[in-house]
Amino acid sequence: MGCGAAEMAALLRAGAATIERHRVELIDLDRPIGDADHGENMNRGFAAVVSTLDTAVPETPGGVLKIAATTLISKVGGAAGPLYGTAFLRAATTLGDAAELDPPAVLAALRAARDGVVARGKAEVGDATMIDALSPAVDAAEMAEANGIAAMLAAAADAADKGAESTTPLVARKGRASYLGERSVGHLDPGARSTALLLRAFAEAVG
């Protein structure tokens, strides 16, 4: 199966559906170590992405990601807005106007997304943020590059799940949770969870 603009739009719709299903879970994760809005922020943003795609789907996968990025930047309203927005924007730029994506293009987009989040938020692996899910996911996709896009995304989703789980014992060092210091220990990071959820949805939509 190829990966063109229509498939990319389907991926984002699948992501939006997951976020909607897990809205309350993400809110509950954000409550003890944040301000209980991550699920609301993400759902507002992805619902807006779906509305935008309902009006018109751009002609290239990069175009689809770009419109998703600008929508998330405008609508999310919390830290996740500029972070996911930058991730999608950098991925879109990397894809340029390619009409169909191959595994190297998907890998390049994932790498650009991770680098974008790091550049924007200055978090490293171990700071208990979405980077703890995204970074190992990109590494896993790289290992699976020879096996095709579906395998890459499946590997990325598995690694992101593990990475998200790994935030539980950590002291948060970025974002709102960092104000809690030691008291952030014992809580799974909501942004890492939403990253894992999105990658799982993407993998299932392609697979």
Added chain:
Amino acid sequence: MRVGLVVVSHSAKLAEGVAELAAQMAPDVGVHAAGGLPDGGIGTDFDAVLAATQAADTGAGVVLLYDLGSAQMTAELAVESLTDPGSAVVVDAPLVEGAVAAAVAAQGGSDRAAVAQAAASAGAGDGARQEEPAAEQRQADRIELTLANEVGLHARPAALLVRSIAGLDADVRIRRGDDEADAHSVLALMSLSARKGDRLEITATGSQAGEALRRIEDLAERNFDE
């Protein structure tokens, strides 16, 4: 044409309050508030920040200040989306002191880099310095004067003083007793807590040191236009 300011906050009230405070000391500076979400909730609204940044630019550029980390990310993203990203800069500064210091610097005609610098250094050295300046040997012009105005070196007189010497090539310091403050910083001057009747020693170095001292002397003689 002065540098414009944007106060980016998660809270509309906080942004407006800080902008109000900063504008009071800088009547000719555009201080724009960009706080909260469109529905009134807590958060940062990219579109509002971008619009405020565009509105704040009257040709001399813009300095943006922020409250919490994610407001910084939104502000940086807004600057990157400008047609000329070089025209605005996001500065890491204490929000309240930074906004006041930046507004005064902008009022005095400082350029964008200097306004950003004023914000960034606000609060850092908490004003009055205890230690002696190292280069005591350096030839410095020096005057002494007694404050005769009612409120002393309070906010408004301090702002007038900073403004009177803005743009001169002179490094000016004011000493009251054991405390010394940078005369280019309103907050530093205020932290001297100099009151009516206090004796001040003012030193200046640089090619326009004499002019700077003359202007300060003038201002004191006019009782800071009280």
